[in-house]
Amino acid sequence: xxxxxxxxxxxxxxxxxxxxxxxxxxxxxxxxxxxxxxxxxxxxxxxxxxxxxxxxxxxxxxxxxxxxxxxxxxxxxxxxxxxxxxxxxxxxxxxxxxxxxxxxxxxxxxxxxxxxxxxxxxxxxxxxxxxxxxxxxxxxxxxxxxxxxxxxxxxxxxxxxxxxxxxxxxxxxxxxxxxxxxxxxxxxxxxxxxxxxxxxxxxxxxxxxxxxxxxxxxxxxxxxxxxxxxxxxxxxxxxxxxxxxxxxxxxxxxxxxxx
Amino acid sequence: xxxxxxxxxxxxxxxxxxxxxxxxxxxxxxxxxxxxxxxxxxxxxxxxxxxxxxxxxxxxxxxxxxxxxxxxxxxxxxxxxxxxxxxxxxxxxxxxxxxxxxxxxxxxxxxxxxxxxxxxxxxxxxxxxxxxxxxxxxxxxxxxxxxxxxxxxxxxxxxxxxxxxxxxxxxxxxxxxxxxxxxxxxxxxxxxxxxxxxxxxxxxxxxxxxxxxxxxxxxxxxxxxxxxxxxxxxxxxxxxxxxxxxxxxxxxxxxxxxxxxxxxxxxxxxxxxxxxxxxxxxxxxxxxxxxxxxxxxxxxxxxxxxxxxxxxxxxxxxxxxxxxxxxxxxxxxxxxxxxxxxxxxxxxxxxxxxxxxxxxxxxxxxxxxxxxxxxxxxxxxxxxxxxxxxxxxxxxx
Numbered sequence: 001x002x003x004x005x006x007x008x009x010x011x012x013x014x015x016x017x018x019x020x021x022x023x024x025x026x027x028x029x030x031x032x033x034x035x036x037x038x039x040x041x042x043x044x045x046x047x048x049x050x051x052x053x054x055x056x057x058x059x060x061x062x063x064x065x066x067x068x069x070x071x072x073x074x075x076x077x078x079x080x081x082x083x084x085x086x087x088x089x090x091x092x093x094x095x096x097x098x099x100x101x102x103x104x105x106x107x108x109x110x111x112x113x114x115x116x117x118x119x120x121x122x123x124x125x126x127x128x129x130x131x132x133x134x135x136x137x138x139x140x141x142x143x144x145x146x147x148x149x150x151x152x153x154x155x156x157x158x159x160x161x162x163x164x165x166x167x168x169x170x171x172x173x174x175x176x177x178x179x180x181x182x183x184x185x186x187x188x189x190x191x192x193x194x195x196x197x198x199x200x201x202x203x204x205x206x207x208x209x210x211x212x213x214x215x216x217x218x219x220x221x222x223x224x225x226x227x228x229x230x231x232x233x234x235x236x237x238x239x240x241x242x243x244x245x246x247x248x249x250x251x252x253x254x255x256x257x258x259x
Numbered sequence: 260x261x262x263x264x265x266x267x268x269x270x271x272x273x274x275x276x277x278x279x280x281x282x283x284x285x286x287x288x289x290x291x292x293x294x295x296x297x298x299x300x301x302x303x304x305x306x307x308x309x310x311x312x313x314x315x316x317x318x319x320x321x322x323x324x325x326x327x328x329x330x331x332x333x334x335x336x337x338x339x340x341x342x343x344x345x346x347x348x349x350x351x352x353x354x355x356x357x358x359x360x361x362x363x364x365x366x367x368x369x370x371x372x373x374x375x376x377x378x379x380x381x382x383x384x385x386x387x388x389x390x391x392x393x394x395x396x397x398x399x400x401x402x403x404x405x406x407x408x409x410x411x412x413x414x415x416x417x418x419x420x421x422x423x424x425x426x427x428x429x430x431x432x433x434x435x436x437x438x439x440x441x442x443x444x445x446x447x448x449x450x451x452x453x454x455x456x457x458x459x460x461x462x463x464x465x466x467x468x469x470x471x472x473x474x475x476x477x478x479x480x481x482x483x484x485x486x487x488x489x490x491x492x493x494x495x496x497x498x499x500x501x502x503x504x505x506x507x508x509x510x511x512x513x514x515x516x517x518x519x520x521x522x523x524x525x526x527x528x529x530x531x532x533x534x535x536x537x538x539x540x541x542x543x544x545x546x547x548x549x550x551x552x553x554x555x556x557x558x559x560x561x562x563x564x565x566x567x568x569x570x571x572x573x574x575x576x577x578x579x580x581x582x583x584x585x586x587x588x589x590x591x592x593x594x595x596x597x598x599x600x601x602x603x604x605x606x607x608x609x610x611x612x613x614x615x616x617x618x619x620x621x622x623x624x625x626x627x628x629x630x631x632x633x634x635x636x637x638x639x640x641x642x643x644x645x646x647x648x649x650x651x652x653x654x655x656x
Contacts, residue, residue: 011652091484100475102478104474105474109273113269
């Protein structure tokens, strides 16, 4: 289970004069601090897929970065499978598979070398890494490009490799930041099938997306973040019930006026 | 840490740019520089030597032998001057290469007529051999006049020598060859090696910090279950190794090509010089280099990780070069030595210590103090680098 309570994160503004007019009007700008996330809470049980929604700049990526231990929260708690992320970040990282917005692959290494490197960083034995790469390559249809340098990969190839890298150590919870952005239909389907498989294995999955059809297809729960606060957190059914129309209408109804 | 180091090294060695800057350029650059300079210099000298010089003589009647010698040479071509001609203008317009004015007293024996002062009017800007070529002809006249004068005075060979050089100041150097050469070129060695280390470390540092940020790989690395200091040290060691390797390759390349290009002339010099420096001193020099490389690598990595992009990092690197070059240049200046308080100036003191090691005049107690203080600075900078790597405001600017 992944559980977040009252999560907040503020950043010191280096040079307030350089802020755009829109940024200056953002209510999250308080003095010399920008409160990117002010109060976010949600939970994702084992075997659930949680769709994290929100307009651009809502605080989704900052929330996921705090979940992944890349950023330290200013307030609130994050627990992954009972491990306090703040108190035991190294233990939490071993339990977590994280795919950031950027695929983040080393171009001069092959797909296999990229995945192996992160497997070793997670302390996975070499033989286990070899077996796991074969398994993931079959699941994500990667065999044809696995031993090529990543600098020659298409967006879809990169994303598949990045996903394989994120789960090489068989994490107990998975977080994916916009995993289907920029992918073609076939690659998107492979990624969605992979998420479905994680769900079947009882792994909690949180993924942020702008594609509401993916939410409809995969998610058990939906959390909407806007201006650094949780605006909606509930089941997919409850989210759908927010409007009689489409998920699009439901999403818009959760946002603050003026969005 | 070793896992990060191995991976960074593998990636670095697969980068064509790094290989070019670290290996190919040092190997190819020096023969290229030497070759190009040598080719153009020898070509220019050859042209200047073989060029037929257009000249005019004023007062040729006072030096018939000299005048005849010039006329007989196929490398000189005499031009008659018109009355009232602007001599300087003729030279500047390259109508004439020189005008030689011979004074009235040239034909008179020196003991009677005194010193004859010939005036050579020429344009001496640029490479030309005019003075040398005219001197060769005039020298014959000088020898002849001197011999005539000595004969007239009936001086023996010793008297002639004493008259030519009444007092001789003979230099007897108590310094050995090593100290002598060390004083002359010892300051250049640390200058060269330090700069090359810095230059060799710059590109990898930019790639391993700002490059990772720009490519989006840093975030993934930061959330791996590895302590931040191990991550930093893995990167730091890769950068340091790249710097040292680059410096060693460059120095070896320079020495190798120097030997090849001088067709063996340098072998004797290099062998003698190297032979004079003991193995322990070489080891000590290398040991002194370690904290220096550590200082460079940690400075570069800190700046690189602060930068938002590869481009921004590169602009910071230029500043580092300036900051580092100043204390190194100080060590090459005359009068700057370890006895005059410079032992307290970081980087300068190591450069001076290496110079003293080359000369063989190092006080080993001072060396320990310099190594210790530099190692402390290096350690502090590495610690700062680790601290820097833990700062969100740096990593997620």
